[in-house]
Amino acid sequence: MKTIFRYILFLALYSCCNTVSAYTSFIVGNNAGVDNYRGPSTAAQMTFNYTSTASNLVFYKPTQLGPTGVKMYWSYLDTGTGGGILYCNTSGRANPGPITIENAMVYSGKDYGGHKLFNTSVPGLYYTMLISRVWSAYDTITDIQSPGIYIGDPSNQEFFFSVTDSDLQTKGCNKADDYDKFWAIGGIVHNITVEFYTDTNFDPTLNQQVQLSSSSNYLYSFKAYSPGTKVVDHSNHIYVNEPPRESWRLNFLRKR
Template identity: 55%
Template sequence: MKKFFRHFLFLILCLSCYTASAGTDDNVGYIVGNSYGVGPSDQKWRETGPNGDATVIFRYATSTNNLVFYKPTQLGPTGVKLQWSQLDTASGGGFLYCNRSDSTSGSAMRIENAMVDSGKMYGSHKLFNTSVPGLYYTLLISNMWSAYGTVTNVSSPGIYIGDSAEQYFSWYNPSEDVLYWSCNNANSTRKYWAVGGIYQTLTIEFYTDTNFDPTVTQQIKLSSSSNYLYSFKAYGAG
């Protein structure tokens, strides 16, 4: 039987500058936060950096706004995937900052999530609850980068958020010339250079099992135990 769903999906990215983990490259540390540290148009950055968190909302847009699923006979993928390609957190006021000083901790950036674990797995990946019984999802984040050639150590295919209790990645810039005129300016504690927004690609894949029995038209929400799905955090970044 074919089922149709009216859906309005959103992702909330909570960027935390004081309670989040940072990656380093030769005493270069990275934090995330709001746009306060970007400075006015005639100034690239404020020495104080961000003054709080930023919450970034990503909405999925489609011409029909419908998803179609079939009644399953066992747990498995539906063949339905949604992808947000190269989203930029700067659109919601979320920015990456760097610091190059002796106080930089060297720890990696941590991904935390508020997704609701279904207790089920498919293959090697955990499945998370939606608002529809019997409908689950995985969330893959990949291709993360920022301005001036700033990249991460995340390899293909990316990170399936929530697969393990603790998930980390690191930022770095391979060009010492770039670091010289950027992060080198933030050379003491609580001093940050504004790098730019964080670009990322998000892929949601849906799964169903025999508990799947929705109404013909039903809104789908990704279940969360808080007001966000996942966050980047840098603890003791410098």
């Protein structure tokens, strides 16, 4: 009877330990290199660019708060171009926690269509920012559903990565089997849509420069806060900022 009990206890402990060690956690940070199992040592920061042919923004004089019909799109933004990398870890301490989206955008105190409107450098001109189609190399996917996440709407915005490529899991992540070993997957690839809104305070000068207002040196960021004990010690930020202010200028029409 004791033998049977010990065997059952062994199976329970074995199952428990293997369940824990089978977890894959994700962190982000600077580019520490490939195939060396080093994790990030600091944060990374990138700036997304826009084509010069679409740098002039045309708006009409508004009569009330509402959308302008002007949207700007960035497709396949890759944080890897600025040295921002996603890493995986499968140590016994790994916890498959989420990636948190944080922002330094300046809330205007106004809402439209259920979404918060954020300030630009031009009074009366506001914007929303939608992030969508988030993924990484080797078909590493997220649980973000269409149409995406409006950055800054709720106070806590999170999503989860999942490995779908068996080679990445077995030949990469599974070999990052200690809390200070990490496999570099690639940058966080995503789309951004900025939509502009105006109200009656909007009265810019011709060719006025526009900037998306921020309380820091970035607009939004990614970070893992719960990838596992000791694993979290290597977790850093990826910060993303807009182009320089001179990239966008306003053309203002008083009548539609």
